[in-house]
Amino acid sequence: MAPVSTVTPEELRMQRERILERLGLTLDEYLERARLSELSGAEWAVRDDLDAIAFLLGEDEFVD
Amino acid sequence: MSEHRALVRARMFASELTTTVQSVLPDSPEFLARVNADATRLQLSPFEADGETAASMPLFIGGEKVAVWRLTMLLDLDSSGEYLKVTKSNFALSALVDRTPLVRFEFDDAMHTAPAAHWQFHGERGAFSFLLGIAKANHKDVKPHSLASLHFPVGGARMRPGVADLLEFLVRECGFDALEDWEQAIREDRARYRTIQARTIARDMQAEVAAVLKAAGWDVSPPADVVETGTKFLRGW
Numbered sequence: 001m002a003p004v005s006t007v008t009p010e011e012l013r014m015q016r017e018r019i020l021e022r023l024g025l026t027l028d029e030y031l032e033r034a035r036l037s038e039l040s041g042a043e044w045a046v047r048d049d050l051d052a053i054a055f056l057l058g059e060d061e062f063v064d
Numbered sequence: 065m066s067e068h069r070a071l072v073r074a075r076m077f078a079s080e081l082t083t084t085v086q087s088v089l090p091d092s093p094e095f096l097a098r099v100n101a102d103a104t105r106l107q108l109s110p111f112e113a114d115g116e117t118a119a120s121m122p123l124f125i126g127g128e129k130v131a132v133w134r135l136t137m138l139l140d141l142d143s144s145g146e147y148l149k150v151t152k153s154n155f156a157l158s159a160l161v162d163r164t165p166l167v168r169f170e171f172d173d174a175m176h177t178a179p180a181a182h183w184q185f186h187g188e189r190g191a192f193s194f195l196l197g198i199a200k201a202n203h204k205d206v207k208p209h210s211l212a213s214l215h216f217p218v219g220g221a222r223m224r225p226g227v228a229d230l231l232e233f234l235v236r237e238c239g240f241d242a243l244e245d246w247e248q249a250i251r252e253d254r255a256r257y258r259t260i261q262a263r264t265i266a267r268d269m270q271a272e273v274a275a276v277l278k279a280a281g282w283d284v285s286p287p288a289d290v291v292e293t294g295t296k297f298l299r300g301w
Contacts, residue, residue, distance in 0.1 A: 006098075
């Protein structure tokens with residue numbers, strides 16, 4: 001069966017910080033760019049990760 | 065202490081997903097599970113070597129890598145161990161030359177402003193944008209500059225396409241290379257997925273199912289309390 005890794009809230013928040021730092025955006029700026037359908041290719045590439053982080057943190061605010 | 069039963073089921077689900085994808089598309093990676101600290105929510109994806117970044121999967125035509133696709137599933141687990149639910153899933157196809165997706169299929173069970181299961185196409189068509197421009201001028205909430213903002217509905221939560229349907233789309237419709245016997249893997253995965261969906265629909269629509277079974281000659285009697293949860297199934301977009 002597939003292995004499972006456990007991730008803490010701190011690790012998830014740090015991962016999100018690293019992603020957004022690479023993009024040079026805040027989370028609110030990213031979500032606003034997504035809302036306006038203005039994501040670049042590099043911003044699209046991290047979309048699943050940001051969605052998953054929000055979900056695992058129980059935030060339920062996804063990118064769309 | 066034994067492992068959370070829902071977690072065991074999630075691990076099995078990830079293994080089945082890996083088997084199906086690796087039976088259809090060449091050089092496909094393994095799907096792994098990442099769970100939050102209180103074991104209530106889980107991510108299924110292929111991951112990069114860092115163990116935290118969802119990985120793209122290669123697509124080939126004539127043996128040459130020309131595109132990538134992504135599939136991430138987000139699942140809720142319950143404490144009873146009986147409940148394992150896909151809450152959100154993202155599928156995207158991208159060409160190597162541009163990471164902006166070409167098409168996306170997404171399911172978001174909590175979505176209310178758009179259909180829960182939908183395709184989005186990252187293409188442009190002048191006439192369509194023109195129509196949306198007229199709607200925008202009439203104060204409608206549309207984005208004429210982006211047809212990708214349109215959510216094309218496909219069957220709601222219960223009748224949405226499964227992974228096998230997405231894989232067959234990649235092979236049959238897009239022409240990406242597939243492994244020998246890929247159709248058998250597709251058939252098996254589709255049957256497994258649709259059986260699960262049919263059971264869920266039966267649970268949602270017990271009176272309707274009982275009536276159909278009676279008409280087919282089955283002897284069916286109701287329990288003391290019939291719990292139906294079909295409203296969302298019937299009315300959800």
